[in-house]
Amino acid sequence: MSLRILVGCKRAIDYAVKIQVKSDLSGVVTEGVKHALNPFDEIAMEEAVRLKEKKLANEVIAVSCGPAQSQDVLRTALALGADKAFHVEVPAKEYETLQPIHVSKILAKLAEQEKVDLIILGKQAIDDDCNQTGQMTAAVLNWPQATFASKLQLKDKEATCEREIDGGLETISIKLPAVVTADLRLNTPRYATLPNIMKAKKKPLKKFSPKDLGVDITPRQEIVKVCEPPKRQGGGKVASTEELVERIKKLGVN
């Protein structure tokens, strides 16, 4: 069984950066701010590379949708072990309104074109926290999906997946081709070794435009306002347990 895996790689603001809202409240400051590969996509990449090392997959393709700078995360993905990379170039202005609905169609088109058996995505991006792309992609392709995966096993053309859900852990079995989204505990991603970083520049990186793939990225949303969450107010102090119960009752909580 030698699978072809497509891995979604989003360039998002680095997790350690202190986010600042733009003064015109139209978005957050991204200019000159450190970006990196979305951490959940890193986990997705790691899983794909491990499958290749186990000889269950023979090709890992990394794909990123975004402006020219998205190539940075594709280079990271190549250094981590992807065989080739696709950059779906979306100009900066249009990127501001690019939504999972558009990305899922792009990924679906690429998956069909490249005859991919498995799509592994991060469960969500840490900038928008949408948690939609994986699910939408599966729907567009009419493929089974296993989201919030914390364990993935492949056998023949079937995937057994342990999912982290609100109630606990759920194990499901799905037939390939399928979409899996990676959750935090799926694996611990490796560091790109220096030799692999150097070798990555020789790996192929192909550019597409959404039009090439027949996907319309007309915005379906308009960003009205982006602002900081309200500052947390300090809680009040009560003198006794009785008073505490009184206050809770008043708030209408049983």
Add this chain to the structure above:
Amino acid sequence: MFAIRNIGTKTFRLCRNLAQKNVANLSTSTDTINRSLYNFSDEEVQLKETVGRLAREKIESKVREMEQKGDVLPEIRQLMFDNGLMGIEIPGKYGGTESSFFSSILVVEELGKVDGSISVMCDIQNTLINTLLMQLGSDYLKDKYLPRLATDMIGSFCLSESSSGSDAFAMRTSASKNGDYYTINGNKLWISNSKHAGVFFVMANVNPSLGYKGITCFVVDRDTPGLTIGKNEDKLGLLASSTCAVHFDDVKVHEKNILGKIGQGYKYAISILNEGRIGIGAQMIGLAQGCFDKTIAYTRERQQFGQRIFDFQGMQHQISHVATQLEAARLLVYNAARLKEAGKPFIKEAAMAKYFASEVACQTTSKCIDWMGGVGYTKDYPIEKYYRDCKVGTIYEGTSNIQLNTIAKLIDAEFK
């Protein structure tokens, strides 16, 4: 212990943020030509970021332990090899990273921000050992040692002795010829990396009557009979870096283990140290920057007299002065590295870089302790370690006075 935890998570985040801001300037995706010394290639940016991350996430938490043990932990040594940090310029066919000299400099700098001992271990391997072998080694030596140096073997450079430091050519270690073997006798001192080195590049004189023109470089395996590692010096700083005596008692080395040509060792030593000192410059700016970053984070939190201590004008003037010196030192190091890569003359610039960077590191770390106040003087905080670690920078791989001599000689020659 609270102190360590607090400065740990907060400064980790702050140092990461700082790294982010600085790296944002390194983006190469602009339309205008960027000739700044901070214009790195994409690979250089990736290497720098990866090593920075690796150092902060994997090495930093073990630094105190390694200092207390007086040794680099085996898993950290393995980490360095596994991630390709020990064979940065070695070609891929030998299992190396196949990158450039400037990449080595960036790696040594990033490691220096976290630990001076790890940084110097990486520096010696890359800028002295690997370079000597690649430039001068026969195919036999390259095929035998480069794959090992890239993947699992540390190398040591043996030049100094008890009576020959700056006056390196006054060395007494001798190598007498017996057929196609040489027998080495002598004692080397101050040998870094020696505790775990698998191979030693030994400078020995095959014909003392010729003076320094008899000095020859021998590649000696650790397990050669007669080679013993002596005591590890009990030093002020860089405690995790082994600095042992290496004794040679009738050590027999085949002539095919001679690096380069007989009697040319003195030339090789000088030329490799010219490059090596750019590496030391990188270690020094890394140490200074690592110390500075942690200290500034503290001054922005610590309050006295109702304000952050950072806000006192006296503090700001001192901080700005030190930051300017550090910036200048870094640019000297980067420039010397780029000149060397371009094949241009770089000896004067390399000497200036090493001299200035080591002096600046000493000043920076000393001021950092002042700014931290009492806690800067305690081992609970990482600051005092930087102060102790960088002191040797003005001494090893050519003392500051020797650098100044070299610079003056070259200035004199410019005016001829």
